[in-house]
Amino acid sequence: MSSEDSVREASAALKRKRAWHWLEYVFWIAAAASVFLLPSQHALLTQIAIWALFAVSLDLLLGYAGIVSLGHAAYFGFGAYVAALFAINFTGEPVTGLVVAGVAAGLLGLITSLLVLRGTDLTRIMVTIGIALVMYEIANQMSWLTGGADGLTGMPVDPVLGFFPIYFIPKNAYAYVLVVLFALFFVAKRIVHSPFGYSLRAIKGNPLRASSIGIPNNLRLIAVYTVAAAYAGIAGALLAQTTPVVSLTYIDFQRSADVLLMLIIGGTGYLYGGIVGSALFLIAQKSIGNVTPQYWEFWIGFALVVIALFARDRGVFSIIERIVNALGKRNAKP
Amino acid sequence: MIALETLGLEKRFGGIVPTNDVNLRVREGARHALIGPNGAGKTTLINLLTGVLKPSRGQVKLAGNDITRLKPHQRVARGIARTFQINQLFGELTPLEAIALVIGEREKLGTRFWRAFGGDEKIVTEAVALARQFGLADVLEERTSSLPYGKQRQLEIALAIAGKPRVLLLDEPAAGVPETERHEILETVAALPKDVTVLLIEHDMDIVFGFADRITVLVDGKLFVEGEPKEIENDPRVRAVYLGERTDD
Amino acid sequence: MLTILFDGIAYGMLLFVIACGLAVTLGLMNFVNLAHGAFAMLGGYCAWLLVNFYGVPFFASLPIAFMFAAMIGLVAERTLYVHFYNRSHFEQVLFTIGLVFMTAAVVDYFMGSQQRFINLPSYLQGRFDFFGVGIGKYRLLIILICALIVIVLQVILGYTRFGSRLRAAVDDQRVASGLGINVNWIFALTFAFGCGLAGLGGALGAEILSLEPHFPLKYMIYFLIVVSVGGTSSITGPFLASLLLGIGDVAGKYYAPRFGGFVIYTIMIVVLVLRPQGLFARGTAK
Numbered sequence: 001m002s003s004e005d006s007v008r009e010a011s012a013a014l015k016r017k018r019a020w021h022w023l024e025y026v027f028w029i030a031a032a033a034s035v036f037l038l039p040s041q042h043a044l045l046t047q048i049a050i051w052a053l054f055a056v057s058l059d060l061l062l063g064y065a066g067i068v069s070l071g072h073a074a075y076f077g078f079g080a081y082v083a084a085l086f087a088i089n090f091t092g093e094p095v096t097g098l099v100v101a102g103v104a105a106g107l108l109g110l111i112t113s114l115l116v117l118r119g120t121d122l123t124r125i126m127v128t129i130g131i132a133l134v135m136y137e138i139a140n141q142m143s144w145l146t147g148g149a150d151g152l153t154g155m156p157v158d159p160v161l162g163f164f165p166i167y168f169i170p171k172n173a174y175a176y177v178l179v180v181l182f183a184l185f186f187v188a189k190r191i192v193h194s195p196f197g198y199s200l201r202a203i204k205g206n207p208l209r210a211s212s213i214g215i216p217n218n219l220r221l222i223a224v225y226t227v228a229a230a231y232a233g234i235a236g237a238l239l240a241q242t243t244p245v246v247s248l249t250y251i252d253f254q255r256s257a258d259v260l261l262m263l264i265i266g267g268t269g270y271l272y273g274g275i276v277g278s279a280l281f282l283i284a285q286k287s288i289g290n291v292t293p294q295y296w297e298f299w300i301g302f303a304l305v306v307i308a309l310f311a312r313d314r315g316v317f318s319i320i321e322r323i324v325n326a327l328g329k330r331n332a333k334p
Numbered sequence: 335m336i337a338l339e340t341l342g343l344e345k346r347f348g349g350i351v352p353t354n355d356v357n358l359r360v361r362e363g364a365r366h367a368l369i370g371p372n373g374a375g376k377t378t379l380i381n382l383l384t385g386v387l388k389p390s391r392g393q394v395k396l397a398g399n400d401i402t403r404l405k406p407h408q409r410v411a412r413g414i415a416r417t418f419q420i421n422q423l424f425g426e427l428t429p430l431e432a433i434a435l436v437i438g439e440r441e442k443l444g445t446r447f448w449r450a451f452g453g454d455e456k457i458v459t460e461a462v463a464l465a466r467q468f469g470l471a472d473v474l475e476e477r478t479s480s481l482p483y484g485k486q487r488q489l490e491i492a493l494a495i496a497g498k499p500r501v502l503l504l505d506e507p508a509a510g511v512p513e514t515e516r517h518e519i520l521e522t523v524a525a526l527p528k529d530v531t532v533l534l535i536e537h538d539m540d541i542v543f544g545f546a547d548r549i550t551v552l553v554d555g556k557l558f559v560e561g562e563p564k565e566i567e568n569d570p571r572v573r574a575v576y577l578g579e580r581t582d583d
Numbered sequence: 584m585l586t587i588l589f590d591g592i593a594y595g596m597l598l599f600v601i602a603c604g605l606a607v608t609l610g611l612m613n614f615v616n617l618a619h620g621a622f623a624m625l626g627g628y629c630a631w632l633l634v635n636f637y638g639v640p641f642f643a644s645l646p647i648a649f650m651f652a653a654m655i656g657l658v659a660e661r662t663l664y665v666h667f668y669n670r671s672h673f674e675q676v677l678f679t680i681g682l683v684f685m686t687a688a689v690v691d692y693f694m695g696s697q698q699r700f701i702n703l704p705s706y707l708q709g710r711f712d713f714f715g716v717g718i719g720k721y722r723l724l725i726i727l728i729c730a731l732i733v734i735v736l737q738v739i740l741g742y743t744r745f746g747s748r749l750r751a752a753v754d755d756q757r758v759a760s761g762l763g764i765n766v767n768w769i770f771a772l773t774f775a776f777g778c779g780l781a782g783l784g785g786a787l788g789a790e791i792l793s794l795e796p797h798f799p800l801k802y803m804i805y806f807l808i809v810v811s812v813g814g815t816s817s818i819t820g821p822f823l824a825s826l827l828l829g830i831g832d833v834a835g836k837y838y839a840p841r842f843g844g845f846v847i848y849t850i851m852i853v854v855l856v857l858r859p860q861g862l863f864a865r866g867t868a869k
Contacts, residue, residue, distance in 0.1 A: 003462065003463065003466070006462045006466070006474075007455070007458055007462050010452075010461070010462050010474060010475075011452060011458050013428075013430070013474075013475050014430070014431070014434075014450075014451065014452030014453075014458070015450075015453075018450055018451070068672075068673050068676075070676070115852055115856050118856050119855060120672075121672045121673060122615055122811075125615075125672070125673075125676060126807055126811055126851070127852055127856065129804060129807075130804075130849075130851050130852040130855070131852065133804060133844065133848045134845060134848045134849055134852070137844050137845040137848065141841050141842070141845065190448050190450075191447045191448075193450055193451055194447045194448060194449060194450065194451055195435070195438045195439075195443050195444050195445070195446045195447075195449070195451050196445055196447040197451065198427075198431065198435050198438075198451045199435065199439065199444050201424070201426065201427065202424050202427070202435055205424040205427065206422055206423065206424050208386075208422055209418075209422040209423065209493075210424075211405075211407045211410075212384065212406060212407075212410065212415070212418075212422070213415075213435070213436045213439055213493060213494075213496075213497060214407050214411055214436075214439045214440065215407055215444060216405075216407045216408075217407070220444075253800065257680060264677065292692075294688040294689075294691045294692045296688075297684050297685075297687060297688040297691070298684070298685050298688030298689065298692075300681075300684050301680075301681040301682065301683065301684025301685035301686075301688065302681065302685055303681070304677050304678065304681025304684065305663075305681035305682060305685070306681075308667070308670075308674050308675075308677040308678035308681060309666060309678070
């Protein structure tokens with residue numbers, strides 16, 4: 001093969017990896033269609049979209065940079081509170097609120113990232129838990145600002161960009177959230193397929209070699225942590241804008257554990273895991289969780305154990321794959 | 335011109351001194367070998383040169399500039415690269431991606447977050463050419479973790495060369511490579527560009543004497559003796575130190 | 584103020600008795616068991632049932648709680664935990680959090696979600712005056728029993744064959760196995776013993792710690808603090824860390840109720856960032 005051919009083929013191979021698969025087109029078109037075709041489910045779909053954004057932000061950390069965080073709700077909740085307070089005190093225009101929340105959460109992420117970089121996986125897990133606990137306590141103690149355990153109410157939600165009302169209009173609210181999700185997802189996809197994104201994968205795969213080829217590990221990790229925190233903050237702001245109350249449940253450990261679980265269920269490292277996982281989680285919660293709350297908690301725990309035992313990176317798909325393989329082997333026996 | 339040198343380099347771990355007052359000078363363009371019995375402190379010295387370890391005392395200079403305070407990735411930017419005795423690769427990336435990654439970082443394009451990776455044709459061309467040079471043209475798009483050991487070893491060196499370093503530290507390049515594939519590694523090492531200064535750590539004396547134009551012997555963390563291959567080969571003190579080691583080749 | 588110190592010491596020693604099993608598991612098997620608090624909780628509920636419903640004397644319920652938690656620990660270790668010994672810390676975290684949720688759901692279903700209190704015998708209730716300092720009888724008992732346990736642990740580790748084998752296995756698993764030490768057996772026994780201690784601590788301290796289905800989650804961070812600040816290479820490290828944590832928490836809640844948890848978490852973060860291997864650990868981080 002001539003060298004030009006090789007180069008062309010190599011370029012094409014790299015291009016294939018970042019190209020949009022036809023399934024992705026189908027998915028997003030279906031998502032857009034659901035605005036019009038599934039009117040009774042808009043509330044649930046809005047929740048799924050918001051949690052999907054939250055989970056995708058965690059995927060940037062876990063799936064691409066290899067940072068384990070059990071306290072990502074710190075940025076989610078912080079973004080929610082900032083958005084609410086901003087709307088109450090300045091303007092209720094939602095997109096402005098998103099930007100402010102994103103910047104604020106990003107800054108918090110930037111500052112706290114310096115703490116998270118040190119040490120092993122275990123230390124990181126603990127530090128992230130600690131950061132989230134500290135944020136929870138702050139929110140709890142500053143009840144004059146945050147409403148404490150009762151929560152923050154009375155947040156105005158003006159029409160988006162001045163002309164698209166979403167307050168108490170589930171269809172519009174869903175459309176708004178979906179557009180934000182898509183926009184940020186698109187950006188995330190560009191990031192993970194960029195040279196920066198590949199350097200993150202290198203850091204995740206082999207941090208020693210990464211620094212030995214000239215990658216400044218810490219700087220890159222700080223950058224992605226900041227972006228992930230900003231995304232989480234925007235997701236929190238979206239939730240604040242579409243529900244009547246911002247409370248401590250936005251920032252507690254359960255929230256951090258739930259989003260991690262969603263991501264694990266859907267699979268890490270391919271960006272759609274957060275969307276798949278949040279959809280499965282919330283739909284299952286709706287069906288099972290209404291029987292008895294203990295019932296839901298038990299099965300969530302069970303799912304975690306099973307996934308930890310059998311799944312690798314692809315969450316639910318790894319388990320399906322294993323079952324399919326096992327069945328295939330049985331059929332292959334003479 | 336001295337490409338790489340250390341001045342009074344020392345490393346202490348509590349009571350252990352794996353590197354003791356080492357004054358090493360590597361001339362530009364040299365093929366300099368560092369040998370010594372097991373436990374002599376060769377890998378520790380490499381780690382000190384690359385910045386993975388901080389010295390307790392002394393200096394490291396690259397082309398006359400003091401790099402002792404610099405972190406590993408900063409030293410790479412100054413032109414020093416290394417390979418590892420045990421392969422340190424990016425298992426999930428393909429050789430093409432890994433090499434292109436190194437080239438991109440070298441060209442200071444690693445912070446680009448919007449443009450596509452692999453979209454720069456110059457980088458891809460260079461990556462493909464380099465892969466071909468290291469016998470990896472036929473496995474360009476396979477996951478590194480699925481490659482046979484010999485190919486992985488080639489990639490290990492390719493990644494270091496892709497950074498166009500001024501000084502290359504090769505840590506036992508033939509380690510673990512089966513007999514049948516050794517000659518490929520040797521050819522690769524012999525074919526390294528002449529303007530790259532190479533410091534080679536090796537146990538295998540055939541490789542050392544076939545490749546080096548200068549040899550430094552390290553024993554117990556200290557510089558034992560240094561000279562041209564002929565001198566070292568005939569030095570009775572070196573033979574004494576290696577007695578019992580030569581039989582395993 | 585001395586009463587607070589006294590209460591803090593009691594609380595701290597209780598935390599230690601429960602958490603030392605976690606420290607050993609982490610140090611010995613390099614296993615992150617976030618479900619450790621569940622064993623304490625099970626011991627607590629076991630004692631609660633025995634004392635409140637079956638009239639078992641309080642003191643008798645303690646060793647039974649120990650055995651109960653140890654048995655469950657042994658079974659869990661042999662059937663489930665063993666699969667995760669070579670997995671990453673992250674997978675261990677996922678697995679053990681899953682166990683916590685499952686246990687919480689089961690306990691909630693059968694026992695209800697309200698906090699449970701063990702009926703303490705009358706001679707343990709109340710306090711007596713010791714040179715102007717109020718000494719709670721119950722807390723005094725806790726301190727005495729825990730101190731006894733610490734001494735017994737030191738003796739076992741330092742002076743018995745099992746102790747030497749354990750210390751060898753902690754230092755270097757492969758060499759220990761090469762020397763004929765049955766590392767698997769040591770793991771299983773040690774794990775069970777650690778769970779038993781946790782159960783004992785849970786039973787002993789049910790009045791101070793709150794016994795309810797989400798106990799393992801609430802206290803998980805405390806046990807992790809003990810282990811990460813105290814390190815895993817000795818008994819004294821976690822012991823000192825537990826005392827500090829106990830006193831700090833009680834004092835904090837009394838003097839500065841608005842800041843209590845905040846201070847503890849911040850101190851933990853600072854310690855982890857500055858010295859990832861713990862304040863009291865010797866040697867380098869794992």
